[in-house]
Amino acid sequence: MFLVTGVGGELFGRPVLDGLRRLVPDVDIVGGTRDPEAVGALAGSGIALRRFDFDVPDSMMAAFDGVTAVLINGTNYGTPAERRGVQHAAAIRAAVAAGVPRIVYVSWPDPEQYPPPMMSDFAASEALLRNLSGEATILRTTYGLAQTVGRDVATAIGAGVLAAPAGRARCAPAHIDDLAEAAARVLVDDRYRGRCCTLTSADSVDWDDLAELAGTIAGRRIEYRPVGDEEFLNMVVSQGISGEMADVLLGVYRAFREGWTGTPGGDLGEILGRVPRPALDAVSAVVAR
Numbered sequence: 001m002f003l004v005t006g007v008g009g010e011l012f013g014r015p016v017l018d019g020l021r022r023l024v025p026d027v028d029i030v031g032g033t034r035d036p037e038a039v040g041a042l043a044g045s046g047i048a049l050r051r052f053d054f055d056v057p058d059s060m061m062a063a064f065d066g067v068t069a070v071l072i073n074g075t076n077y078g079t080p081a082e083r084r085g086v087q088h089a090a091a092i093r094a095a096v097a098a099g100v101p102r103i104v105y106v107s108w109p110d111p112e113q114y115p116p117p118m119m120s121d122f123a124a125s126e127a128l129l130r131n132l133s134g135e136a137t138i139l140r141t142t143y144g145l146a147q148t149v150g151r152d153v154a155t156a157i158g159a160g161v162l163a164a165p166a167g168r169a170r171c172a173p174a175h176i177d178d179l180a181e182a183a184a185r186v187l188v189d190d191r192y193r194g195r196c197c198t199l200t201s202a203d204s205v206d207w208d209d210l211a212e213l214a215g216t217i218a219g220r221r222i223e224y225r226p227v228g229d230e231e232f233l234n235m236v237v238s239q240g241i242s243g244e245m246a247d248v249l250l251g252v253y254r255a256f257r258e259g260w261t262g263t264p265g266g267d268l269g270e271i272l273g274r275v276p277r278p279a280l281d282a283v284s285a286v287v288a289r
Contacts, residue, residue, distance in 0.1 A: 001030050001066050002187055003100075005052050005091070006073035007042070008033035012106065012143050012183075013073045015176060017047075019184035032063050054087035057094055064098035071187050074106040074122065075143055085121030089128055096132045103136040104187050105129050109198060110140065113260045116251035126196075137186055138196040145173035145261055146279075148252060149210055150286035156214035157287075162224045165232040166207045169256035172200035172264040175277040175285060182271040197267040201279040204264050213280055217287065229254075 002020060006013030013033075020029055026045055032052030033039055039049055050063040054076070064070065072091045076084055088105075095103050108114065111122040129136050149171055156162035179199055186192045207224045215222035227235070229250055236246045256262070268276045 001028055001048075001068055003030040003032055003050075003052075003063060003067045003070040004073065004187070005032040005071060006075065007031035007049075008035060008039050012075040012141075012176075012180065013071075015180035016071060016073070016183045016187075019181045020187060021047075023184055023188050030063070030067060054091055057090050060091055060094040061098055064095060064100055067098070067100055069102035069187050070095050070100050070104065071183060072103065072105045074108070074125070075141075077119075077144055081118055081121040085124055088121065088125040092125065092129050092132065101135075102187070102190070102193070103129070103133055104183070104192075105136060105138050106143070106183065107138050107140045109142050109145065109200070109261050113258070114255050116248060116255065118248060135193045137192045137194070139183055139186060140196065140198040141179050141183070142172065142174045142198075142200050142261060143176065143179050145171060146176070146282040146286045149173065149205075150283050152207065153210050153214045153217070153283060153287050156211060156222050157218045160218075160220070160222060162207060162211040162214055162222060163227050163232075163235065164207055164224070165227050165229050165250065165253045165257075167226055167257045168206060169253075169259075170204040170206045170262040171256060171279070172202075172204040172261055173279050173282045174199050174201045174268055175282040177285075178268060178272060178276045178282075182268055185271050192271070197271065198265050199268040199271075200261065200264045200276075201282060202264055202266070202269055202276050203279050204262060205279045205283075209280060210283065213283060213287075217284075 004017045007017045026047050030048045034053045036049040051059045052063045053059040108119045108122040211222050211224035233246050
């Protein structure tokens with residue numbers, strides 16, 4: 001049986017579950033969620049729903065009963081890094097203790113190259129998993145990256161200019177549908193045991209491309225204007241963003257400028273068996289919501 005955690009939300013767990021249903025029968029799928037009663041839409045689907053609470057180790061052990069493969073969904077990005085690290089460690093240890101043959105962990109892209117502390121726990125979680133299970137698979141998905149740069153596009157549509165401290169950086173966000181399909185495929189395929197896969201689009205974009213996308217959506221010309229760090233901080237604080245959050249955003253741009261997520265790879269295309277959707281399509285899908 002295949003267990004997907006986090007199916008109570010509409011973020012990543014549910015799209016993976018939908019992708020998995022196209023690969024295996026519903027009766028072979030377990031949906032893990034903190035509150036099974038809240039997932040009413042799945043109640044009559046044939047999918048077994050089990051309580052899976054990252055904060056309650058006993059719930060995780062019970063959920064693993066009869067499970068042969070689990071996707072530990074690490075996309076709870078709203079949780080502080082300190083708490084999320086403890087939660088993910090507990091899930092990893094529980095899966096290993098339960099003897100789940102195939103463990104797939106959804107991680108953050110290139111966590112060692114990402115200085116902001118808000119994602120500092122992912123590298124430690126990966127190291128723990130490697131130490132406990134050499135057969136486990138790590139998926140460094142770019143889930144959340146399209147949302148990050150999509151903020152620039154959405155802001156530019158309103159402002160008429162894309163002003164950001166990105167310099168000449170590039171990024172390679174993958175489309176959520178491609179990421180979900182790939183995660184489902186890895187969960188059912190032994191070929192990815194022991195691998196760390198980074199799931200990017202096959203191409204990369206820069207902020208000129210993002211400005212052009214904003215202009216296409218807005219129906220008028222929008223240009224990218226690189227700004228310095230200090231100007232950016234003053235700009236976002238004047239928009240009502242707290243100084244603390246402004247520093248977090250600036251840290252993200254610094255990571256971009258240092259090459260984080262700037263190089264597309266071939267793992268996603270290999271898993272899908274086709275060319276992934278373009279990076280701009282991934283951003284467009286986010287901005288359109």
